[in-house]
Amino acid sequence: MELPMAGLGTVGEALSRQGVSRRSLLKYGSYLATLMALPAGSGRAIAQALADARRQSVIWLSFQECTGCIESLTRSYSPSVEEMIFNLISLDYQETLQAAAGHAAEAAREAAMEANRGDYVVVVDGSVSTLDNGIYSTAAGRTNLDVLRETARDAKAVIAIGTCASFGGLPAAQPNPTGAVPVTEIITDKPIINVPGCPPMPEVMAGTIAYLVTFGTIPDLDHLNRPKPFFGDTIHDRCYRRPFYEQGKFAKSFDDEGAREGWCLYEVGCKGPTTYNSCATMKWNGGTSFPIQSGHGCLGCSEPNFWDAGSFYSALPTRVGVDDRVLPAALAGGAVLGAGAALAARARKKAALQQQAGAVTGVSATREGSEA
Amino acid sequence: MSMTLLEFARGPALNLSLAIFVLGVVFRLVWLAFLPRAVDRSVARGRAGTVLRSAIGGFVSHMWPAKEYRARTMFSTVTGYVFHFGLAIIILFYAQHILVIEDLTGLKWGGLPTGIITIVSVITLAALLAMLVRRLTNPVLKTISTFTDYWSWFVTTLPVATGLLAMSHMFARYETLLAVHILSVCLLLVSFPFGKLMHAFLVFATRFQTTYFYSRRGSHI
Amino acid sequence: MADAVEREIRQHLAALAQHGTETTIDLRSLPLSDADRAALQELLGKGEVAATINAMGTSEIWETSHAGVWWVRHCGTEGQVMSELVEIAFVPEVLKADPADVKAAAEKWARKRDVIAVD
Numbered sequence: 001m002e003l004p005m006a007g008l009g010t011v012g013e014a015l016s017r018q019g020v021s022r023r024s025l026l027k028y029g030s031y032l033a034t035l036m037a038l039p040a041g042s043g044r045a046i047a048q049a050l051a052d053a054r055r056q057s058v059i060w061l062s063f064q065e066c067t068g069c070i071e072s073l074t075r076s077y078s079p080s081v082e083e084m085i086f087n088l089i090s091l092d093y094q095e096t097l098q099a100a101a102g103h104a105a106e107a108a109r110e111a112a113m114e115a116n117r118g119d120y121v122v123v124v125d126g127s128v129s130t131l132d133n134g135i136y137s138t139a140a141g142r143t144n145l146d147v148l149r150e151t152a153r154d155a156k157a158v159i160a161i162g163t164c165a166s167f168g169g170l171p172a173a174q175p176n177p178t179g180a181v182p183v184t185e186i187i188t189d190k191p192i193i194n195v196p197g198c199p200p201m202p203e204v205m206a207g208t209i210a211y212l213v214t215f216g217t218i219p220d221l222d223h224l225n226r227p228k229p230f231f232g233d234t235i236h237d238r239c240y241r242r243p244f245y246e247q248g249k250f251a252k253s254f255d256d257e258g259a260r261e262g263w264c265l266y267e268v269g270c271k272g273p274t275t276y277n278s279c280a281t282m283k284w285n286g287g288t289s290f291p292i293q294s295g296h297g298c299l300g301c302s303e304p305n306f307w308d309a310g311s312f313y314s315a316l317p318t319r320v321g322v323d324d325r326v327l328p329a330a331l332a333g334g335a336v337l338g339a340g341a342a343l344a345a346r347a348r349k350k351a352a353l354q355q356q357a358g359a360v361t362g363v364s365a366t367r368e369g370s371e372a
Numbered sequence: 373m374s375m376t377l378l379e380f381a382r383g384p385a386l387n388l389s390l391a392i393f394v395l396g397v398v399f400r401l402v403w404l405a406f407l408p409r410a411v412d413r414s415v416a417r418g419r420a421g422t423v424l425r426s427a428i429g430g431f432v433s434h435m436w437p438a439k440e441y442r443a444r445t446m447f448s449t450v451t452g453y454v455f456h457f458g459l460a461i462i463i464l465f466y467a468q469h470i471l472v473i474e475d476l477t478g479l480k481w482g483g484l485p486t487g488i489i490t491i492v493s494v495i496t497l498a499a500l501l502a503m504l505v506r507r508l509t510n511p512v513l514k515t516i517s518t519f520t521d522y523w524s525w526f527v528t529t530l531p532v533a534t535g536l537l538a539m540s541h542m543f544a545r546y547e548t549l550l551a552v553h554i555l556s557v558c559l560l561l562v563s564f565p566f567g568k569l570m571h572a573f574l575v576f577a578t579r580f581q582t583t584y585f586y587s588r589r590g591s592h593i
Numbered sequence: 594m595a596d597a598v599e600r601e602i603r604q605h606l607a608a609l610a611q612h613g614t615e616t617t618i619d620l621r622s623l624p625l626s627d628a629d630r631a632a633l634q635e636l637l638g639k640g641e642v643a644a645t646i647n648a649m650g651t652s653e654i655w656e657t658s659h660a661g662v663w664w665v666r667h668c669g670t671e672g673q674v675m676s677e678l679v680e681i682a683f684v685p686e687v688l689k690a691d692p693a694d695v696k697a698a699a700e701k702w703a704r705k706r707d708v709i710a711v712d
Contacts, residue, residue: 012693022691024649027667027675030687033619034676040619043676044686051693084649234546248467248485267471274378274547286673309379317468317550318475319390321383327476330395337395338402349408 011213012051014087025051028084035207035282036219036229049214050088056213057112057120059151060094063144064137064171064180065126069162070096072199073206085206088213092120095139106140113154121212122155124148124183127164127171131179148186157191157218158183161205163301166194166225173307184225191218194225196277198301203282204230224304226276235272235298238280241265259295269313270297277302378547381554389558390476396565401573417590430583448506451499458496462489462532486539493536500529524568530556594625595633598679602637602662605681609661615682621674630677637662637679644688650675654685 015025029050030043038046062070073085074097091097092112093105100108112120126144129136134145152158160183163169171180184192195208208227211219219227236242244250244264251258251265259268266273272280275298279290291298297313300306310320375383416423437445463469467483474480504525507513534553537543544552563569571578598618605616620630638658646652650669657664663685665678680686 016693016697021648022694023646023687026687026691027646027649027652030619030665030667030676030678034621037622040622040678041617043617043678236546237541246486248483250467267467274550286669286671304376305379309376310382314475315468315471317382317472317554319382319386319472320379322387326387326391327394330391331398334395334398335402338399338404339406341399341403342406342408346406346408 009055010051011053011055011088014055015051018087020087022047022051024084032207032210032214035203036211038229046214050210053088053213053216055087056089056209057116058089058091058123058209059109059112059120059155060091060123060125061144061148061151062095062139063124063126063128063148063165064178065162065164066170067096068199069125069197069205070094072197073202085209088210089121102140109151113151117154119156120154121157121159121209122148122152123159123161123209124165125161127168127180127182128186129171129178130181130186131177134179136178145186148183152187152190155190157193157212158187159193159195159208159212160184160225161195162200163196163198163306166196167304169198170307192225193218193221193227195230196224196226196302198299198306200302201230201278201282201284204278222276226302230278231276231302233276233281235275235277235280235292236270239272239292240280241292254295262295265292265295265297267315268297269311269315271300271303271306271309271312271316272298273316275300275303376547376551378551378554381551381558385558386554389561393561393564397570397573400565400570404574404577412585412588414589416588423584423587426587427580427584430587431580434579434583448503451502451506455496455499455503458492458499459528459532461492462496462535465489490536490539493532493539497529497532497536500525500532504529520567523563527556527560527563528569531560594623594629595636598623598625598633599636602659602679602681606659606661609681609683613683615680617681617686618679620677620679634664637664646687652687654688 012022012025015022026043026047029045029047032038032046033040033043060070090112093109095105098105098108126137128134128144128148130145134143137144139147160166164171164180165183168176168180168182171178172182182194184194193208193212195205197204204227207230208219211227211229219229222228222231224231236245239245241262241264244262245266249258249261249263250267251261251263252267253259254268259265264270270292272292279298280292283290283293299312300309303309310318314320418426437449461484464473465484466489467486470480470483507517507521507525531553534549534556538546538549538553541549543549560569564572598620601618605614605618608614608616620633625633640656640658640660642654642656644654646654650667650672652665652667654663654665656662661681661683663680663682665680665685665687667675667677669675
């Protein structure tokens, strides 16, 4: 993939330089409008706004991550569509994609920060190590924590790409040895857009960035800072297997009659009902399929703590974090306490009877004594 | 990241309340079973087998009110049966509940379609509300009702209401509705051993004890 | 479902005829199945004009059997559908040459001629 040269002319100018016609831009505008459920006909307005928009300077920071997010974005099924995004932005720093290395790379980041102070966007993929001042993840001899704080200081907004940057993700899973946290726990004074997913859908990443460039504002966000156009519905709400859920037709294992009939995967652990993402509508690999269509339940990868929220194969309403010894212990404890209480009552009764008998004997003895 | 409400409900809350439920119920049952009892010194009328048969007969006949009381108690008897059967159907035959039972016991069986469970739930909720209205409007019942009566009603009704909401996916996000439903069940589980809800187990002991007591004396009630 | 969309298109076409109001319907944002879209396509039929655009993949545009109702299907480079629109307009937006493209073309041509002239 060829990255456009740095420089902040308008998007229209950048496109003309590459021989991309306005028709392509209009086509892309219609595509974005469909993607983000904007009113039909806004394709033209989006195309116009994009053409006139200044290319957005983007500094992309990669922390505790696996590069899956950038792979998802750059190796998407329809490269021409997602590559469009690289015409909208000036990607001034991205460790995996940039040609520069070493001091030159760091110098590019600093130059972009200086040139676009208050106006650049920071994209983060990966969680941030905080334990022992964040020494468990460093680049160019500096901790991620330090670089994030410095880079975000003069940014216009921060986009957290992927579940690690959004919610901590895999690095933050138990026992979280590096003290990994999401971007929101470090940066508190900037608008932050979370685009979770492991990885996020390429259309969702590109759409979010395009929205920012087109309208110059951040889209409507939900309570977890996720753009509502992409994270407004659950997988379950939009799942083509939903009718089977309503009819109570469930696959009980991955190889039974129900699984072969394509019934609902709720009982084999599908997290679709509690997972907000666009997989069921946009689908992966250029609209080919998504996990449930391939016969596997949703893992809930765009939700916080998805790695620690019980087995991927245990159904949603069942217990998590179970210690198998607790209920037998409660049973035994109840039996012992009950027996103990009953025995104590028996002992009390016996004592009372003896006391009664003793009292009777004592009285008669006294009487005998007095009589004597 | 802090724990979400659903994770709290499915995790610590459900595990702890199940433990309290098991401990409390077993404690009370074992305790009652081994408490010292007064020996019945009267001479039994009839042979032991006859007494037992008569006691069981009395147990069964008391499942429906006697002719003399029928007019007065018909409403609460029928409504009571409706919501008890309703609760049994919901708990035992809703596919999601069977998953929970399977998780706890390893036992499983076929469920009913969601539509049927929804209808049963609405009927059950209506019956429970009718019972409350009766408790609040019947002067005698109102006078003898105490806090525990209302509390027992509340912790029984709440899971039915929150369960219906969770099924409907309305008014809030599903994960929130499911968490609230599980938490309402936790409240029921924790309350269960320590109040009138124990009748679910003790009704067999108390009613049989009464019929056996009278049968031994030759009175067939 | 296709009937409902057809009704909407009919109203928009009346508005175009009376007031010249142009409208676009985004078929992919509606809860239509592939079968619904096929039914709608069948229902609208094909008219006199058909065009193909080669820009970032292929786009197919045709006038339906109703003049002023256009079917616009944008595909990506791999042939997958990116968006699908019904435009109720005299000419579909995407067919017109954009002034910016026209200006760029004119300038480019002029430069070429200058280069030749200098040579």
